[in-house]
Amino acid sequence: MPGAYVALEGGHVVEARGRAPGTACGELVFTTAYTGYEESLTDPSYEEQILTFSYPLIGNYGVREERFESDRVHPRAVVSRELTEDVAEWLEAEGVPAVDHLDTRDLVGGIREQGAMKCGIAVGENATPEDALAELERCPGMSDHHDIGEQVSVSETEIHLGDGDEDGKTVALVDCGAKGSIIDSLVERGADVHVLPHDVTADEVEAIEADVLFISNGPGDPANFEAAQELVETFAGELPLAGICLGQQIIARALGGTTEKMDFGHRGVNQPVRDLESGQVVMTTQNHGYTVADPGDLEVTQINVNDDTPEGLENDELDVLTRQYHPEANPGPNDTLGFFDDVLSLAPRKRLVVAD
Known part of the structure; x- marks a missing residue:
């Protein structure tokens, strides 16, 4: 499996399992929905954000295009406790980095205590914590996205x-x-x-x-x-x-x-x-x-x-x-x-x- 690192605002880096390669930065947010992952991932309101699913298993009923809310995946990256192969393959085809096998309960708890935060993600065979931190460093705030x-x-x-x-x-x-x-x-x-x-x-x-x-x-x-x-x-x-x-x-x-x-x-x-x-x-x-x-x-x-x-x-x-x-x-x-x-x-x- 490729290496995967999630860098959180403040400098803490979490190691994960890579499911779809790439680098990304965005505002780290979470959803408590336990169904509707296809709708959430294609919701334009997640543009420029990194979406964390609090429900532990995402993808248990596959991926069907008729459930999409738009023509593409909008989050810049996806974080989950576990992603099924169907969802991981879909995200890879969309060019959206994805990671799993990390403690999303701890991650969501941190967001609730500290608020939504900037985040950098790096996934790949040669990915390093420094790559994720570099993504974090270049991440603008949501109010800065004037376009x-x-x-x-x-x-x-x-x-x-x-x-x-x-x-x-x-x-x-x-x-x-x-x-x-x-x-x-x-x-x-x-x-x-x-x-x-x-x-x-x-x-x-x-x-x-x-x-x-x-x-x-x-x-x-x-x-x-x-x-x-x-x-x-x-x-x-x-x-x-x-x-x-x-x-x-x-x-x-x-x-x-x-x-x-x-x-x-x-x-x-x-x-x-x-x-x-x-x-x-x-x-x-x-x-x-x-x-x-x-x-x-x-x-x-x-x-x-x-x-x-x-x-x-x-x-x-x-x-x-x-x-x-x-x-x-x-x-x-x-x-x-x-x-x-x-x-x-x-x-x-x-x-x-x-x-x-």
């Missing part, structure tokens, strides 16, 4: 026609790293979805004559998505607004709020969320390292049961509806699929007219 939108967004508009009739809604979805199942969830409800580049202009959005402006999930610091924030500022009050995960953070920032980096984020499929009006608690899928600190002009309608961070924001006057978690639930529980029905009911069939 991260270009890495995960479509470069040209893509149109997905709805499964319904001609009276279906038209959604302008700004792709900041959208999961495929978000698009599918809207299409299945009859919406025509125009998937737009992350830096799309207001004129291009206006030309679509959309019924809803939807800001997608995506990786990293919401402050790096200035164009999407400017769109929200332009169309707030003129067009219903919806967002998921990063989208919630961008909308909050555009409407007078602020965001902040979390210690180690929420990544898993069993995050409990309480609705403040009904008191109902639902289980949710989540993947984010930033959160809304101040909601600005929005009202907090749902919170995380574990730490009280905002999970749902709304403004009835402006027709705004956002969620921090992933209602499309791929992977994860189906408790919150109704969000997409709520989004499409924000506006009757109408066309956009931007005020002068």
Whole structure:
């Protein structure tokens, strides 16, 4: 087996077993999900990160392309207690370094105590601890990835026609790293979805004559998505607004709020969320390292049961509806699929007219 070394922020180096060769650096994070590894590995929100699986065995039901959320693996490297041959071969084919046979319980415990940290990985026949440390040394912080939108967004508009009739809604979805199942969830409800580049202009959005402006999930610091924030500022009050995960953070920032980096984020499929009006608690899928600190002009309608961070924001006057978690639930529980029905009911069939 090739040598493998994981260098952690602070200089500590862990030896592991190499499963897919290469070198990488990124922010070391963990997910508590015990299924859905295909969805997690193809989730664009993991761009520029090194993903650690807390569940000990990854790959026990193979690799099937129909479960992918995008067309490639997004984490810069993968860490696990044990990877099956199927997953290791897939990651090697994707050019993504992977290691296993290390104590992931200790690693996850360290992330929980110290927060998400920079990490360098080196895997290969001649790999050394110094190679991993060299990767660590060149690793930027997540807030430094100002071009991260270009890495995960479509470069040209893509149109997905709805499964319904001609009276279906038209959604302008700004792709900041959208999961495929978000698009599918809207299409299945009859919406025509125009998937737009992350830096799309207001004129291009206006030309679509959309019924809803939807800001997608995506990786990293919401402050790096200035164009999407400017769109929200332009169309707030003129067009219903919806967002998921990063989208919630961008909308909050555009409407007078602020965001902040979390210690180690929420990544898993069993995050409990309480609705403040009904008191109902639902289980949710989540993947984010930033959160809304101040909601600005929005009202907090749902919170995380574990730490009280905002999970749902709304403004009835402006027709705004956002969620921090992933209602499309791929992977994860189906408790919150109704969000997409709520989004499409924000506006009757109408066309956009931007005020002068």
